[in-house]
Amino acid sequence: MKRILIALALTAAPSLAFAQDGSLDAAQFRAHRIQAVMKMDADNDGRISPAEFSAMAAKRAAAGHAGKGGGEKLFAKLDANGDGSLSSDEVGALADRRFAKLDANHDGKLDAAERQAAHHGRGGDQPTGF
Numbered sequence: 648m649k650r651i652l653i654a655l656a657l658t659a660a661p662s663l664a665f666a667q668d669g670s671l672d673a674a675q676f677r678a679h680r681i682q683a684v685m686k687m688d689a690d691n692d693g694r695i696s697p698a699e700f701s702a703m704a705a706k707r708a709a710a711g712h713a714g715k716g717g718g719e720k721l722f723a724k725l726d727a728n729g730d731g732s733l734s735s736d737e738v739g740a741l742a743d744r745r746f747a748k749l750d751a752n753h754d755g756k757l758d759a760a761e762r763q764a765a766h767h768g769r770g771g772d773q774p775t776g777f
């Protein structure tokens with residue numbers, strides 16, 4: 648089961664290809680976020696444990712990326728089913744919500760400006776850059 652999840656996560660995460668105009672649709676955004684978060688999966692079990700999550704948060708903090716320290720609250724927020732680990736589904740669901748928020752003009756795509764805003768994490772309090 649775990650192996651299947653990993654395989655799915657891998658095939659669902661194609662290299663990020665921008666449309667010609669540099670915009671990104673919801674599916675691409677989602678794949679990209681899942682890919683980024685699953686990099687935290689140090690033991691490759693297809694899920695992000697609290698330890699893996701805080702290791703990444705600590706790394707980012709050390710690299711000078713702000714983050715409000717303890718990722719515990721954030722982790723709890725991301726762990727939609729409360730099973731103590733983050734699955735790619737949970738990450739994907741959050742990415743969808745994030746996308747809807749970032750898509751300022753609601754055209755179903757993130758253009759360069761909207762993506763820029765995302766990059767700077769405006770209104771984001773999340774060390775993983777959601």
Ligand SMILES: [Ca+2]
Pocket residue numbers: 687688689690691692693694695696699
């Ligand atoms: Ca893991």
Ligand SMILES: [Ca+2]
Pocket residue numbers: 726727728729730731732733734737
């Ligand atoms: Ca979970």
